[in-house]
Amino acid sequence: MNGFKLEQVSLFQNLSKNELKIVSDFLIDKKYLRGEKIFKKNAVRDKVIIIKDGLVQLQTEIADHQQVVALFKTGDFLGEMAFLAQQSSHQHTLEVASQNLATLELSVYHWYKILQKYPSIAQQIYQNIALNLKNRLDHANNKLVALFASGQIIASYTDFAQLSQHLIEIVQKIIPCQKILIASDGQNPERFVVRASFGFNKIKNHTILNINNDPLLQNVLAQKNTQIFSKDNWPIEYKNLSYDTKSLIVTPIKIAGQITGLIILGDKLNGRAFSTNNQILLDAIASQLAPVIEEEQKNALEKSSEDLKRVYIEPLL
Numbered sequence: 001m002n003g004f005k006l007e008q009v010s011l012f013q014n015l016s017k018n019e020l021k022i023v024s025d026f027l028i029d030k031k032y033l034r035g036e037k038i039f040k041k042n043a044v045r046d047k048v049i050i051i052k053d054g055l056v057q058l059q060t061e062i063a064d065h066q067q068v069v070a071l072f073k074t075g076d077f078l079g080e081m082a083f084l085a086q087q088s089s090h091q092h093t094l095e096v097a098s099q100n101l102a103t104l105e106l107s108v109y110h111w112y113k114i115l116q117k118y119p120s121i122a123q124q125i126y127q128n129i130a131l132n133l134k135n136r137l138d139h140a141n142n143k144l145v146a147l148f149a150s151g152q153i154i155a156s157y158t159d160f161a162q163l164s165q166h167l168i169e170i171v172q173k174i175i176p177c178q179k180i181l182i183a184s185d186g187q188n189p190e191r192f193v194v195r196a197s198f199g200f201n202k203i204k205n206h207t208i209l210n211i212n213n214d215p216l217l218q219n220v221l222a223q224k225n226t227q228i229f230s231k232d233n234w235p236i237e238y239k240n241l242s243y244d245t246k247s248l249i250v251t252p253i254k255i256a257g258q259i260t261g262l263i264i265l266g267d268k269l270n271g272r273a274f275s276t277n278n279q280i281l282l283d284a285i286a287s288q289l290a291p292v293i294e295e296e297q298k299n300a301l302e303k304s305s306e307d308l309k310r311v312y313i314e315p316l317l
Helices: 017-024 108-117 119-156 160-174 215-223 276-316
Strands: 028-033 037-039 047-053 056-062 065-072 094-096 100-107 177-184 191-198 208-210 227-230 247-255 258-268
Touching: 017 119, 065 276, 100 108, 108 119, 160 177, 160 191, 160 276, 215 227, 215 247, 215 258, 247 276, 258 276
Parallel strands: none
Antiparallel strands: 028 100, 037 094, 047 100, 056 065, 056 094, 177 191, 177 258, 191 208, 227 247, 247 258
């Protein structure tokens, strides 16, 4: 199962082999399919789930639609509040995001048996839960702060270029990277205009990104979702492009399924590859940006209409 080992689960860190054996006797194997609900909002918490293989996603409503804000993978455990707050209810719905999901589950019933028979093991697990909660809150707070800050800023701006510059500052704090740009299509589906740029030597503000000459962006437009690229495995046709990065993440901004903008980040400061969590954050920000671009396009169309009326119609009246 994807190299899964019980001793590597943070919930059970610092337990001896004998203690792990005791705990494992209380665990139940369970399998799920894509889309099945692991936890349902408002349902009573009754178990902790450990992911052996697969992905689980948490969604929340952003800009009037459901957006993935957290993704849990092999080795993660979920539902630990069942052990801390008896008869409490789940605050969110979590569902299977992979084709299949394999889990180990520890019910509240079995947890109380461990509490009664093996209090020292339970105490260590409580400590591990506390540490994990702190780490998870630190990570979640960063993400939520980013979404809240970007949402507040987006709501207060009417100038997309100025907004883009401010968003660059926010994204850099959450995903520290050497390079970032935000572009919109400028009413031309074959061209994107860079509205704000940082760190790219060859791509400045107002640079035109021509899709016909950019196979990397052609890939993004064809897939219509966030793409992560690494220079180690770039096709030959990508090597002469202007991004001059070792790694790149490109997130499309979509209106009614059509791509009308781009968020592009290059080279994380910590040297690591861009992650699925980075993708989730950028997708959420992109969904917040889409209405602003739509409003800008609407205003531009209305202005053009007024100009045409004034120049070509009014003089004839």
